[in-house]
Amino acid sequence: MRSGMSRRVAAACAAGLVTAAAAGCGTADGGDGGPQGSDASVSVVTGVYPLQWLAERVGGEHVDVTNLTEPGAEPHDLELSPRQVGAVAEADVVLHISGLQPAVDEAVAQQAPDTGLDAADLVELRAAEEGEGHEHGDEDGHEEHGEHEEHEEHDHDHGGTDPHVWLDPERMAAIADGLAERLAEADAADADAFRANAERVSAELDDLDSAYRDGLAQCASRDLVTSHTAFGYLADRYDLTQVGISGVDPDSEPSPARMAEVARLVEEHDVTTIFTETLASPAIAETIAEETGATTAVLDPLEGITDRSPGDDYPSVMTANLEALRMALSCD
Template sequence: MNVRRLIPATAVAGAVALGITALSACSGPDTAGGSDGTLDVVASFYPMQYLAEEIGGAHVSVTTLTKPGVEPHDLELSPRQIGSLTDADYILYLKGIQPAVDDAITQSGAKNTMDAATLTTMETHGTEVDGHDHASDAGGHGDSDEETAGRDPHVWLDPVKYAEVARGVGTSLEKADPDNAADYRANTDALVKKLDALNKEYETGLKSTATSTFLTTHSAFGYLAERYGLTQEGIAGVDPETEPSPARIKNLQHIAERDGATTVFFETLASDKTAKTLAKDTGLRTDVLDPLEGITEKSKGHDYIKVMESNLAALQKALGAK
């Protein structure tokens, strides 16, 4: 596990103080809301940013703590970023995926926060090898909180669960900014319709396949696999930084042969070395299955919906959809 993720509370507290000082030096006396009267929203990473922008529309000014191209699990916050949490009108995050963010929000004392993990049912997904649960290696991505330890945070990759989260975010924005509640409600309904349509695309596109098993470097697709009757076999655990054991690699070779898997998937924000090595050893293809933790120029689409449609096409090809 990457030790950079474990940030002592005392260090975070110090960074909060520094961040607040830095911000106060360059901010006017009125820091509530954007300069144009919009709600100042801080999103932890892309899936939260997308919800805030789609639901908030013209009434919000959204900034994200995780810049494009940065692997969100490894995020390290600057003092200025931590300080921005104190001044934000609304913070949207997903507890359990970014320990640095979780700690900073707790230390900031920000009142108007929404943890997306509370808006749907969180589950545990993993692969047990040699009596060892790979999900527990990365449970909560280093978060020791009993409520999040062992849970798979990748709920946004299931359009149905993501729609549940969207409705909760919409309701919370209505409460945070009641003057624009009607618009938030309308925007939420529009987004949920898009997600419902995406769910139907997946249901239809994956209804009949030659195999239901897919291999991936990052076990981020447990919710998606469960939703559409597939089997995810991860090289690593829920955390993309977890190194697979030789026993796991050998087991995956057996699974691929047994289940007729054709493809080893890798992602855009992490190394593809292990996937390509496994594919070479087993005679399988490689392709991208994007966990949508960030949008970059390498992404196969400019937003959540487009990348999810690209993921569907990749799964259909890999699974032999009919």
């Protein structure tokens, strides 16, 4: 493992942040997500919570994992501190998803081009505009929705892909395998442990996938109305139709026309529940629910774990999401 605070400080200051880092470049411990000292063989930096969970499970005791997004923070809006830039530069592996966090993408490109591991290189990312609309014979509404989402994607620069890949357990298992191989390259002595851990994680994810398939097989409704379009992978995998009020970025503002379109769909298709989430304001979803007589419930996009999350780790939140879906969609 690369070590030495002097190299980390040099990397942070070399990132053009000397002034802002005046205090941070003189300290050897404390906040901002820099990796702390440990006996682990490999240092791993992750961009968002689900990747942190995966790295901890695959790496086990042999890795020291640092997540760049603080609990409760919106990952799309992440800005890195000088110390975090240094952590990226010093890590043996930087696991991220291109297009999700521009600040992380930039730091990897500039500071860790050889150690970055992009999940988009391990699994195929879906196009953001696919599956976000609905095909219920309303061609004009469908076209309007597509134009709106294209506008949102352009504004928030997700590169035309949906980065919320962790909401598909099968893709998460593939990322686990790819991460195990990269960790094995960084620490050959523990390669067998990494691969064995990845197999265990994959088995757990397979069980989760089976629970979703069984739990969502017979439902009265398959319309998944969400505050923003974070659930495209989940919808695709389990034959649901995602209808997002906002685009892939939760901070994007839907147009009045888009809100009216969603309200019309809710009424026409007897949608009973509009899903909000833990890290974004529920106000718009609540407005549509009040207008249509629907209720709201939380469907967590798992961008972070807080005291408002319906679980304390990736599997428990995914399980809570499944129960919320089954209730909202009236599944047998």
